[in-house]
Amino acid sequence: MRGSTFPVTRAANTDGRYSSNGSTDATPHVGPKDIVPEAHHEPNSDRRNLVVENARREFMSAFGDLAKGKRNWQVVAFALVTVLALQGLAMVRIASSAHPIPYIVQVDRFGAVASAGVAEPMRDPDARLVASQLADFVRSVRTVLPSIASTAQADMLRRAYAFTAPQAAAFLNNYFSDPSRDPRLLGQRLTREVQVTGGLRLPDGNAAHQTATGGRSQTWRLQWVETDRPTVPGDSARVAAWEGYVTLQIVPPKTADVIQVNPLGLRITSITWTRVAGRPIPVAPDSLNNPSEFGGGR
Secondary structure, eight states, X not given: OTTOOOOOOOEEOTTSOEETTSOOOSSOOOOGGGSOOOOOOOHHHHHHHHHHHHHHHHHHHHHHHHHHHHHHHHHHHHHHHHHHHHHHHHHHHHHHTOOOOOEEEEEOTTSOEEEEEEOOOOOSOOHHHHXXXXXXXXXXXXXXXXXXXXXXXXXXXXHHHTTBOHHHHHHHHHHHTSTTTOHHHHTTTEEEEEEEEEEEEEOOOOHHHHHHTTTOEEEEEEEEEEEEEESSTTOOOEEEEEEEEXXXXXXXXXXXXHHHHXXXXXXXXXXXXXXXXXXXXXXXXXXXXXXXXXXXXX
């Protein structure tokens, strides 16, 4: 009928919804809320990220090179400091190891330089010079001066010790530790005159030892005569012949002080000595001027 209305019935679906035709629909009705919304990019967030990235890029372009340059200069500075430190250590080492080089200059009678040259290091000195130096050593350690000349006696012993190595110095210390051999105590009752009568270098039969030491180790046999003159009345003068063996090395001196006391560079490493006759031989006072006639003096 025109103008009349018909009621619309809604049938409940299984999910509680109704269809418009009143019949139930087995297919569930999916609403807008049941659809997963799509991800949408917000324009403001994208704009902010782009600004941050641009700012970071501008910062790195403006200050990144400065940071890298600073790091490079730090590496260069550290390398320069290291080079300067090594150079300083090298200069200190060179300065500490510096030694003077002697020159020999020959001048004529007018004072003009005739020739000049570097003084070559001394090799093995002449045997006669070594024998003379060893004779002076024997006189220094065996001579006894009066007690009033104690200063001169100490000076002689000091010159003798300048030739000795620690082993030889220990031998002398042990020898003089006996009061009957101490020249300072002997000077209170006698004086002793020493006359060196012979000095001979012995051949070294050990070729290996000679090669290992560069041929600069020498053994010498020394002979001398000692004349004891008593300072106390009642004692008789005595003469005794002695013989000793000395082993030495040639060490060229390097300082002015050593050159003054030991110009040849003799370094005595061992000393042994003994009386040839075994006991001192008493002699008449008028025969003391010729000691070589007594006790096998050679």
